[in-house]
Amino acid sequence: MESPLARADSPSPDIDFSTDPRFTGAMRRGSVKKNVAAIHVSGKLTLLQRKLSNVLLLNAYDTLLTATRHQIDARTLSLMIGYNSNDMDTLRDALRGLAETVAEWDMLDDKGRQEWGVSALLSYAKLKGGICEYAYSPALAEKLYDPKVYALINLNIQRRFTSGHGLALYENCYRFIRTGSTGWWPIETFRRLMGVEDSAYYEVFKQLNAKIIKPAVEEVNRTSNIRLTPELRRMGRAVSEIRFLIEENPQLAMFDIKGDDDVRETAVYARLIGQGVSDRLARQWLAEHGEAVVAEKLSYVAGQGRVRNTAGYLRDALAKGYGPAGKAVAAPVDPALVAGVVARRQAEAEADAALTQRLAERDARRRRFDAVEQAVSRRNPTQRDADKRLFLSSIEDELDREDFRRFGWASSLNARAIFAFWQDLDPTIFDGLSADPQP
Known part of the structure; x- marks a missing residue:
């Protein structure tokens, strides 16, 4: 039987990581900085392994250089990847794959010298008591944390x-x-x-x-x-x-x-706009760093006295970590408000996902029928007659047979059987098209 994790390669509903009470700390950002080195060496990763590597990096990012081990709840890990499953065997196999995959980087150091290095993507990983514990080698952790060149990978996009x-x-x-x-x-x-x-x-x-x-x-x-x-x-x-x-x-x-509308209603967003930060930049900072961190940096900049370019100073404070020691505490949030936002986002995401799936399936069916029509046109009359007789002989249901007699190779009731028939005749007929559509 196909495992629940293996079946979960279909797009997952989006999650509002910033307000969902299931996520805390770095997880609330919903995006992870991926160093160029990490991106370039992971080409052989499977889809599951690639998603896992991104979520594990996001979870560990804030303490990459200070902690030797990192932990995340296994169920939370599955949820963030887009899998709703208790299939720990598949998760274990994916973690093993990360530990067995070699990361190689070739880049310039701070002095412009070429630097080459190699390391396993994970130095170790284990699952125990519903907790996933893992670690990076010190050398790779430095490369993953390096903020000079990175891509901001959004986890909701990844899940799709x-x-x-x-x-x-x-x-x-x-x-x-x-x-x-x-x-x-x-x-x-x-x-x-x-x-x-x-x-x-x-x-x-x-x-x-x-x-x-x-x-x-x-x-x-x-x-x-x-x-x-x-x-x-x-x-x-x-x-x-x-x-x-x-x-x-x-x-x-x-x-x-x-959550643009919700972001614009927060006090932190209002403070950013009051400091001359653009709407788009304010929402980007809040999405990337989280409300608590931005609030901390705003307070820090405000305490520096008169600043000529407040927005520029704030940008540097966020990018370079300026500010007092210690962690900021986020303002209390009404649980009922959070629950309402999460429920609304979930309903909207599910509706969007369903519509997207229907449109994709309809488009896939159309393109496959077009491919069949082109294949038929390349057959001579004798072959066409033989093809029809052979296909009709394989249909057992009389309603399906009548539909094929009326519409031929465009018969919607026989779509899946038609596609399978022509793929047997020409295995490359649907190359380059999307996955098998639903009939």
């Missing part, structure tokens, strides 16, 4: 991905959103980023494009807050390099700043 290649492409492209392009990657580099460098099958660009590039780009554009356009560079007739042009997805551009 259903393929590891799609999420890998998103992580590798999102950090270039400000420049609008990834720059040219040699095809060998791209294959490594996607974790298929050891596959002879994907050395053929036609197959790499059909099975990896097109499906991954389609999922990023449909799922995330950016849109990608691939461009190719050739050497002779062979494709030698690829780059991705990047722009904000107009429908999901603000996806990473959840």
Whole structure:
């Protein structure tokens, strides 16, 4: 029987991490800074392993350099990844995969010298009493914490991905959103980023494009807050390099700043606006750092006397950690208000997810019927007659048989059987299309 975790590769309802009472501390940010080194070495991770690595990093981020071990409730971990399951065996296997995966970085140090290093993604992990405990090697922890170059990976966006290649492409492209392009990657580099460098099958660009590039780009554009356009560079007739042009997805551009209306009603947001911070920047800071941290930095900046550029000083305080020692305490929140916000967000997310799924399935069915129609057009009359007789002989239900007689290969009642029939005839007929749609 397929495990509950394995079935959970469908998009999960969004979570408002900042207000959901199930999450505390760093988890309330709902996003994690991923260093370029970490992003570039995880191409071989499965979808589950990639999501796990992001959540574990978010949980540990604040104490990466001060704590040797980190802990998270296993059920909370599953929830944040988008899995509602007690399947600890699958979770254990994914953690083992992280401990067995080697991370390699090649980057410049503070003095401009090239630095190469290698480490396991996790130095160890264990599950005991419903708690997941894990650790990073000291060298890797330093690289993961380094804030100079990072991508801010939103966990609600991550939860929507259903393929590891799609999420890998998103992580590798999102950090270039400000420049609008990834720059040219040699095809060998791209294959490594996607974790298929050891596959002879994907050395053929036609197959790499059909099975990896097109499906991954389609999922990023449909799922995330950016849109990608691939461009190719050739050497002779062979494709030698690829780059991705990047722009904000107009429908999901603000996806990473959840709960805008609620944020604008907070006292901290009002204080930011009063200090000359723009609406977008105020919501971005609150989404990234959390209400308590921003409130602490506001108080710190206010205590510095007259400041020429308050917004700039506040930005530096958040980015560089200026402020008094100790942790800020968030203002008390009405539990009833929190419960109402969580319930409303959950209902909206479920409705949006259901609508998105229906639209995706309808589009997938249409594209598959189009592929069948093109395949039929390439057959000669004798073959077409034989195909119809063979398919009719496989239909047992009289209603389904009558529907096929009336509508032929466009019969909606026989959609799944039609798709299976033509895939048996031509295994590549649906290459590059989305997963099998519901009839």
